[in-house]
Amino acid sequence: MNREASAVPPEAVPVARATGRPAAPAGRLLLLGLLAALLLLGWGLPRWLNFLLTLALAKGLVVLGLVLLMRAGLVSFGQGLFFAAAAYAAAFAIKLWGVREAFLLLPLGMAAAAALAVLTGLLAARYRAIFFAMLTLAFSMVLYGLLIKAYPLTGGSDGLRVAVPTVLGYAPDPQRARVLVYYLAVGAVAAAVSLVRRQAGSCFGYLTQAIRDNEVRVEYLGVPVRRAVLAVYLEGAVLAGAGGVLAALAVGHVDPNLAYWTTSGEFVFIALLGGAEGVLAPLAGAVLYEVVKAYAFKYTPYAWQMVMGLVMLPIILFLPSGLWAPLERRWLRVRE
Amino acid sequence: MSTAITIAVDGLVFASWLFLVSVGLTLIYGVLRILNIAHGSLYALGAYSAATLVIAWSGRDLWPGGTLLALLVAGAVVGVAAGPLIERGVLRWTYGRDPVLQLLVTFALFLILEDAVKLLWGTSPYYAYQPYRLLGQVAVGPVVYPGYSFLLLGVAVAAGVALWLFLARSRFGRLVVAVIHDPEMGTALGINLTRVYVLTFSLGAALAALGGAVTAPMISVVPGIAVEVIVVAFAVVVVGGLGSLPGAALGALLIGVVRAAAVHLFPAVELFTIYLVMAGVLWLRPQGLFGGVEARRL
Numbered sequence: 001m002n003r004e005a006s007a008v009p010p011e012a013v014p015v016a017r018a019t020g021r022p023a024a025p026a027g028r029l030l031l032l033g034l035l036a037a038l039l040l041l042g043w044g045l046p047r048w049l050n051f052l053l054t055l056a057l058a059k060g061l062v063v064l065g066l067v068l069l070m071r072a073g074l075v076s077f078g079q080g081l082f083f084a085a086a087a088y089a090a091a092f093a094i095k096l097w098g099v100r101e102a103f104l105l106l107p108l109g110m111a112a113a114a115a116l117a118v119l120t121g122l123l124a125a126r127y128r129a130i131f132f133a134m135l136t137l138a139f140s141m142v143l144y145g146l147l148i149k150a151y152p153l154t155g156g157s158d159g160l161r162v163a164v165p166t167v168l169g170y171a172p173d174p175q176r177a178r179v180l181v182y183y184l185a186v187g188a189v190a191a192a193v194s195l196v197r198r199q200a201g202s203c204f205g206y207l208t209q210a211i212r213d214n215e216v217r218v219e220y221l222g223v224p225v226r227r228a229v230l231a232v233y234l235e236g237a238v239l240a241g242a243g244g245v246l247a248a249l250a251v252g253h254v255d256p257n258l259a260y261w262t263t264s265g266e267f268v269f270i271a272l273l274g275g276a277e278g279v280l281a282p283l284a285g286a287v288l289y290e291v292v293k294a295y296a297f298k299y300t301p302y303a304w305q306m307v308m309g310l311v312m313l314p315i316i317l318f319l320p321s322g323l324w325a326p327l328e329r330r331w332l333r334v335r336e
Numbered sequence: 337m338s339t340a341i342t343i344a345v346d347g348l349v350f351a352s353w354l355f356l357v358s359v360g361l362t363l364i365y366g367v368l369r370i371l372n373i374a375h376g377s378l379y380a381l382g383a384y385s386a387a388t389l390v391i392a393w394s395g396r397d398l399w400p401g402g403t404l405l406a407l408l409v410a411g412a413v414v415g416v417a418a419g420p421l422i423e424r425g426v427l428r429w430t431y432g433r434d435p436v437l438q439l440l441v442t443f444a445l446f447l448i449l450e451d452a453v454k455l456l457w458g459t460s461p462y463y464a465y466q467p468y469r470l471l472g473q474v475a476v477g478p479v480v481y482p483g484y485s486f487l488l489l490g491v492a493v494a495a496g497v498a499l500w501l502f503l504a505r506s507r508f509g510r511l512v513v514a515v516i517h518d519p520e521m522g523t524a525l526g527i528n529l530t531r532v533y534v535l536t537f538s539l540g541a542a543l544a545a546l547g548g549a550v551t552a553p554m555i556s557v558v559p560g561i562a563v564e565v566i567v568v569a570f571a572v573v574v575v576g577g578l579g580s581l582p583g584a585a586l587g588a589l590l591i592g593v594v595r596a597a598a599v600h601l602f603p604a605v606e607l608f609t610i611y612l613v614m615a616g617v618l619w620l621r622p623q624g625l626f627g628g629v630e631a632r633r634l
Contacts, residue, residue: 073436075439075440077439123615123619126622127622129436130371130436130439133436133439134371134574135618137567137570138570138611142608142611145607146607146608149607261563261567262563265443268440272440302451302455302459303451304451305447305450305451306447306448306450306451306452308444309445309446309448309450310444310448312440312443312444312447313426313444313448316437316440316441
């Protein structure tokens, strides 16, 4: 990354530093407060809500990765590829090698996602806009087909059971493990949020924005655009992988639907709900989405997709920067 | 030798189906510059309408050939009803905006239509096998094929030729071609862009619905058929070059024959042939077989 960063003309750097302070103190306080609230909630919440929140945080991680891509002007319709690959990597590790340590499963899943990202990225990083979107979609559908077909290994459409994990050697009963997975998710999200915020104010963050604005000019500045795109793609994949492992541990089960393109569509939808600017938006969006979906599914089991589509349409048409982003801008950058 | 014939016939039949479901997508992209994810839903709408019509017709003890006409009618009806509604109601607000945004709009449309189909037709499967039975069986060498497969071939060729004649020979078709090449210049010369957009989108929608309608007798029409189609159609269109009609035909042929060969020679990879062909073509020719190189904007 450093080589790319140094290719930015020197006079551009101080400007970036001056306006690019990612966090006004007020914003940092707000985020820390939220983190404390999430940590406290781990004790008090009823079981179903705890589960819902864990799942929402796991998906929030994927969406954070997607937001990084969107800042570079790329929308991936195939984040389900990494989500599912990491979840299955964890499931295989448990099933085949008996690894149950969450702190091993998490990096393993992320590594699997990263490996796939390098492989698919070589092709995908050559494309932009709809080509990129549809190619990533095709990749995730290939994985879906593989998972369905390789019945002896993956259990076909039934999927695999994911055993209760251990955390640093401590083997809790299933109920406690649930709470531990929740804390794991909170920790992962906190780390990811700090990464994303740091990146927004870094040279690399500005580089990705520049790529979105005008790629050809960035190339004329001497920056290898394709490599930068590949790096963002990789980042998004690793975040999606972390989300996938956490989701697998929370649900206790993986199935091919994780790679299905409507799962990826869900991520895009959440990202869109929040807009690509903030860091809170994807998380709040994920929580909101899970809650709304749970109720929509309960009350209109045959029309919840329609409800989603009807909500999505006006947002895309009239609020392309998202519902939440304008609010977040006001809260987090008050002192700028 | 007989394997070669089987592969050729299977490949041609599958290619016809691929061409029918993807030609509308490439037409719409060529003119409106929108990649329409809801294309799959239009296909599903066509399949359901056709199934309904065929079942209604067969229940009345009328001329059995009418079921074949019912398939065509279903395609046309969906095109005329849904095309202008979607284009005027939604898509026209997205012209000139970010292509990804347009993609997302059609994704939202897809979600809406997906459930609309479920609400209209329920979730239980429909069987409209009558046209399939009607055509009996045809022997090609040692292998016996359902006659319906050749109807599919005929419909695909007819649709392709009709579309080509329309674009190359009719007045309105030439206006469409002019718009494809340069919409701005077209309007300056007095072409009614709105009319071209509405009619092209409806035509593309009708082709998608026709694809669904002719598929309906071969499958059980169930929810979820829309999704498979859009991915496959996209692959065909990308292989041929987005927006190119000969490209769609060649892409369909290539994928159809390769898949048929895989089915008979390497059954294990059959599922992935479409993607393998796509990845291969994109690797060698990123713009697809017939795609033109686009200048990048400074």
